Amino acid sequence: MTKIEAIIQTSRFESVKDALKEAGIEGMTVTEVRGHGRQKGHTEIYRGREYSMDLLPKTKVELVVADRLVETAIEAILKSARTGKIGDGKIFLTKIDEAIRIRNEERGENAL
Amino acid sequence: MQRRRAAGVFLILLALCAEPLWAQAPAAAGATSPTSASPQANQDASQLNARLAQLEQQVADAHSAGDNAWMLVCAALVLMMTGPGLALFYGGLVRQKNVLATMMQSFALMAVVTVVWAVVGYSLCFHTGNPFVGGFGYSFLRGVGSAPNPDYAATIPQQTFMVYQLMFAIITPALITGSIAERARFSALMLFMVLWSLLVYSPMAHMVWGAGGLLNNSGGKFPTLDFAGGTVVHITSGVSALVAALYFGKRVGYPKQPMPPHSVVLSFIGASLLWVGWFGFNAGSALAANGLATSAFVATHFAAASATLGWAGAEWVRNGKPSVLGAISGAVAGLVAITPASGFVGPRAALVIGLVAGVGCYLMVAAVKAKFGYDDSLDAFGVHGAGGTIGAILTGVFAKSSVNPVFHDPAGKVLPVGMLEGNAGQVLYQLIGVAIAWVLAIVGSLVILKIADLLIGVRATQEEEVEGLDVSQHGEEGYNLEAQ
Numbered sequence: 001m002t003k004i005e006a007i008i009q010t011s012r013f014e015s016v017k018d019a020l021k022e023a024g025i026e027g028m029t030v031t032e033v034r035g036h037g038r039q040k041g042h043t044e045i046y047r048g049r050e051y052s053m054d055l056l057p058k059t060k061v062e063l064v065v066a067d068r069l070v071e072t073a074i075e076a077i078l079k080s081a082r083t084g085k086i087g088d089g090k091i092f093l094t095k096i097d098e099a100i101r102i103r104n105e106e107r108g109e110n111a112l
Numbered sequence: 113m114q115r116r117r118a119a120g121v122f123l124i125l126l127a128l129c130a131e132p133l134w135a136q137a138p139a140a141a142g143a144t145s146p147t148s149a150s151p152q153a154n155q156d157a158s159q160l161n162a163r164l165a166q167l168e169q170q171v172a173d174a175h176s177a178g179d180n181a182w183m184l185v186c187a188a189l190v191l192m193m194t195g196p197g198l199a200l201f202y203g204g205l206v207r208q209k210n211v212l213a214t215m216m217q218s219f220a221l222m223a224v225v226t227v228v229w230a231v232v233g234y235s236l237c238f239h240t241g242n243p244f245v246g247g248f249g250y251s252f253l254r255g256v257g258s259a260p261n262p263d264y265a266a267t268i269p270q271q272t273f274m275v276y277q278l279m280f281a282i283i284t285p286a287l288i289t290g291s292i293a294e295r296a297r298f299s300a301l302m303l304f305m306v307l308w309s310l311l312v313y314s315p316m317a318h319m320v321w322g323a324g325g326l327l328n329n330s331g332g333k334f335p336t337l338d339f340a341g342g343t344v345v346h347i348t349s350g351v352s353a354l355v356a357a358l359y360f361g362k363r364v365g366y367p368k369q370p371m372p373p374h375s376v377v378l379s380f381i382g383a384s385l386l387w388v389g390w391f392g393f394n395a396g397s398a399l400a401a402n403g404l405a406t407s408a409f410v411a412t413h414f415a416a417a418s419a420t421l422g423w424a425g426a427e428w429v430r431n432g433k434p435s436v437l438g439a440i441s442g443a444v445a446g447l448v449a450i451t452p453a454s455g456f457v458g459p460r461a462a463l464v465i466g467l468v469a470g471v472g473c474y475l476m477v478a479a480v481k482a483k484f485g486y487d488d489s490l491d492a493f494g495v496h497g498a499g500g501t502i503g504a505i506l507t508g509v510f511a512k513s514s515v516n517p518v519f520h521d522p523a524g525k526v527l528p529v530g531m532l533e534g535n536a537g538q539v540l541y542q543l544i545g546v547a548i549a550w551v552l553a554i555v556g557s558l559v560i561l562k563i564a565d566l567l568i569g570v571r572a573t574q575e576e577e578v579e580g581l582d583v584s585q586h587g588e589e590g591y592n593l594e595a596q
């Protein structure tokens with residue numbers, strides 16, 4: 001099992017969600033986050049005072065999938081999240097040791 | 113109200129129609145029996161007098177009903193400027209952790225100043241006293257009832273005048289809270305406000321508006337024009353705000369740590385409510401539903417519009433973008449500046465005053481404040497102190513006798529009012545009024561701050577400030593977004 005963490009442009013979230021659904025991936029956890037990579041932020045000016053806003057709002061999508069589905073999921077995210085501009089975000093993969101469904105204590109891929 | 117007024121008008125019409133009939137009646141009677149005419153005529157005349165007196169009373173009642181209806185609405189509009197207007201305007205400009213405390217500072221004054229006003233505040237402002245402050249005759253609102261006080265407003269109950277003026281006394285100290293936002297201890301702030309209301313606001317209001325006041329424009333030693341409170345409200349509060357900001361010192365982390373407004377949306381709603389409420393503030397200062405009220409209403413609106421364009425336009429030139437916060441701040445600056453002038457100038461002068469205030473106040477908050485480095489957190493001085501001063505001086509320039517013939521010679525001839533009309537000396541009187549307001553605000557606020565500081569301590573502790581005043585002063589949070 002692999003956890004896929006994709007930090008994406010908030011504006012691309014709906015299409016990422018649809019693409020994952022189309023690819024047959026079920027289940028995700030979504031968080032509104034703030035951060036920055038190499039992308040620079042922007043300046044805001046309130047009554048003449050400049051504030052540089054380098055932490056920008058992004059959306060983080062987390063999903064744990066069976067290893068055979070990882071490439072499908074990644075491809076779906078890449079295609080749907082890309083705008084081609086700086087700030088499109090990143091995908092991180094982590095190995096997952098175990099998954100347990102709370103309702104009936106199923107374990108492993110069955111719990112996904 | 114309208115019904116009574118309509119009834120009054122109907123009775124006048126009736127009287128006008130009926131008069132020729134009466135005029136003919138004695139002549140007809142005289143023709144038939146000339147000797148017995150006299151007692152009959154006397155009876156007719158006394159009946160006529162009685163009806164006339166009744167009619168006059170009804171016309172006066174109808175007039176009073178119209179004025180009173182308008183003034184009660186204005187009083188409500190001015191209260192709306194403090195809550196929710198100013199509370200939202202200031203509340204949006206602070207950080208999230210201080211939103212409730214900031215709103216509470218305004219709302220609490222709606223209660224605290226009201227009690228002070230009833231006990232002695234109204235009396236110190238408007239009872240006959242010396243040129244500097246009123247007497248104690250109206251303490252506990254003794255004798256302030258439904259009878260009008262002709263010194264101020266002859267057609268409305270004095271109680272209406274009293275409650276209308278109360279709303280001014282509420283918003284004025286509330287304006288000060290902007291300069292010391294996010295760092296005041298609530299208890300000390302309330303003590304400060306009670307004392308300020310008595311020692312700074314009351315004397316200034318009495319000097320400018322009170323019968324026999326030093327700066328009163330009819331009979332004062334230095335007749336200063338201040339229609340709705342440029343000196344009384346905006347200079348006193350704005351300058352006191354600067355003094356308080358300097359006395360309190362900067363917020364923890366200022367100016368290194370970014371402290372942008374947490375919701376310009378709230379500020380936007382607040383500023384829009386202020387704009388509407390200001391019609392009650394300025395047009396209501398005519399104290400009657402008359403042409404002068406209309407004139408002040410129009411001037412108020414035009415100044416707000418041009419100041420909006422002035423501030424946002426200056427920003428556009430300087431930063432490349434017109435900001436929403438700039439537009440709404442500009443509107444408030446224009447409303448501040450037109451306040452003293454609103455009942456003395458026409459719409460064209462109002463446009464000029466607004467534009468000067470919009471650009472001027474923008475430069476105050478964006479350039480001057482940055483240069484001196486004081487932490488006037490929400491620009492109470494930059495907008496109200498500077499805007500009030502600009503407005504008070506320009507009132508002396510643009511005031512017109514055709515809008516408001518305030519000055520007469522002993523024969524009753526209307527004299528020029530503003531500088532452009534040929535009364536250059538008025539600008540000097542305006543400067544005297546401005547200077548007195550500045551000095552009173554500086555000295556009064558310093559003394560009161562010192563007292564409140566010694567008794568309680570005006571500033572929240574560093575921990576309280578970092579935690580946020582919502583939690584540390586009130587045990588609440590503005591946004592419990594996790595609450596389900």
